[in-house]
Amino acid sequence: ERGGNNSFTHEALTLKYKLDNQFELVFVVGFQKILTLTYVDKLIDDVHKEFRDKYRNEFQQKGTLGLLNGTFDFKDDFMRLLRDAEESSKVRAPTVMKTFEQSLKSQKTVKCMIETRGEKPKEKVKNKKNKGSKKEGTEAVAVPGKASAGDKQPSVAGDREELTKDEILQKNREEFFKRHMKAGEKSSKSPKPEAQKEKGKKPRVWDLGNSNAKVLDYSNSATNGSAEACPMEEFDPEIALGDRNREPGRLYDLEYESDDEAEEEKAIQNPSKPSSKKGGLGGMFGMLKGLVGSKSLIREDMDPVLEKMKDHLIAKNVAAEIAVQLCESVAKKLEGKVMGTFTTVTSTVKQALQEALVQILQPQRRVDVLRDVMDAQRHRRPYVVTFCGVNGVGKSTNLAKISFWLIENGFSVLIAACDTFRAGAVEQLRTHTRRLNALHPPENHGGRTMVQLYEKGYGKDAAGIAMEAISYARNQGFDVVLVDTAGRMQDNAPLMTALAKLIAVNAPDLVLFVGEALVGNEAVDQLVKFNKALADHSMAQTPRLIDGIVLTKFDTIDDKVGAAISMTYITSKPIVFVGTGQTYCDLRSLNAKAVVAALMKA
């Protein structure tokens, strides 16, 4: 369920992985963390495609037996791909630079020409465009040198611009004539034919500098510089110039982007490019034959459904970042998967999301408190449980509920009042102790008091009280020690340090974080900061972190149960108890399926 991000770091190595959902394969590449290899993503994509194409038959026809019996002699192919990737990464950087200059800077120079210079440099530029690409590159380097010299006098240029607008118009006209004649030659400028078409398309849309001529080129191919063309020409340059004066940087940004895209597509000559185009087309037709045949899921199909699910989850009180990550991981898991017949995208996505949610809520290792208490009993030491959380979530109330449950099961409890700050905390626990003893008098349990309170008043050090309580319990033979701490905000550094010290020094068997079900996005922040504080201030190699979550005030939310998801997602620890009211019997355990059903319900 955490499939959202695809890299993993361990000591000195980083692993990146890619899932093939159609054939259920995982491709993993491992490399040293210190090397920043730019070609890793590309390499893994290439390997994925080659492997899949090469062994497609074996997967499809023979299924598992094919996997078991087939020999996958991929080593040579892999070495070849690795070499290609390494080479391409070395070569790519300089080539990008060159093509930049060729296309962008030369265009820039033309504009600069229009703004500030006379006719001669313009002709030079045009002549260069007629020659081969490399030469263009080198010569275009020289020209920007001159152009930049011109740029260095902005104020002067500005004056000159305004003065020579008529001149500029005239120049544009001449330029138009010349370009029109050399339109054919220009098309051969670019080395790669396919990409050049795209470059031709994009600059036509974005590039205001050249688009005058080009747009007019295509629309007035028949005419030859007649008077009709001129009014249009007057219109365009003014706008173009005007904009450039006001926001010189902005236009360049657009051009940069478009050229960037054009550059990238030119440089990457992969089979991936045509296949991705095919995929796009296939997606469109796929929707038509979605009902009949089996098609594989692509991102575009899933995006609207995922958006809706994400909003639905957020409406159910799941933290926003968690909802986003969940939808990401579901998308990654389903991408490329072949859907069965008569299943819609919505239903597949919903089911995958449901599975992911159940997976999150069902604990990896179920926390069986009673079992662990029995173990501790056998070793003749008390089982220590610590409750921590922010203010007002219900620590003391749920502590009382849990002690009631333990007493019902025949274990004696010592309550340690380590909340030495809040007024009435100790009295509250004393009242609970009295009530519990009234409910379970010593006569019923062989003469021993089932519940006792260990307190040292207010203002003392909580960690010290906890330690004394635990040794007292060991001496007196109590089975469980429940330690109640003061509520504290996760941002309060000194209090977090104090809590971390208490937990590190006393080494409790179970650290429970008490969180209320009403919390929204705050849950993420609380848990992260609590865990971080516990990890930072612990001296041990493996610090004690939060072991479980108690979700309280569950009766106050009817079906907005998202807080459960947020909390378990962040910590990967199970929800041990759920508090559903103020009486001693309002203690439940989590039913993952019911919660997920409530979540997914419209």
Place this chain on the structure above:
Amino acid sequence: KMTFFPQLLTGRYRDTQTSITDSSAVYRVSNDKNANVTLIDLPGHESLRLQFLERFKAAARAIVFVVDSVAFQREVKDVAEFLYQVLVDSTVLKNAPALLIACNKQDVTMAKSAKLIQQQLEKELNTLRVTRSAAPTSLDGSATGGPAQLGKKGKDFDFSQLPMKVEFVECSARGSKGEEGDADFEGLEKWLARVA
């Protein structure tokens, strides 16, 4: 589990990785009826095992529960917990598929015998059914394994008290000769033949 899978199917030994998804194939049983059964291998990773169990439990005619005989002493609680979850599942109780507990890795010297494993599991399950039934009831009232009482109340838990047939068998996926040796799982094959 993953080592058994290809060996039963193809007779060859393969190196395995931790699985993240199930694998299934058809296996030809060598008995008189020459029946075919589909073997499904489920991943054992703790975050995945429940999920896959859910998916396949309804279709199971028989369950092979593989136990690591060497690490058993350390992991007895985890093993028992998972076995408990398998046993109290309502679908499993309803269908009562035949259950084989295969004590694997018998080729290692420290392996525990099947008898010992059986006793230990019975003791542990005995404790578990007490603690599990005492757990707080679930949110919507349905108890977590409460009504499904394993075995008879009042008496110590015994595998014979279960509604399904349970057998213990010792086996070794690697064989005593090391990695490439013949695996020692005739018991497993015979049981499969009987069940099919």
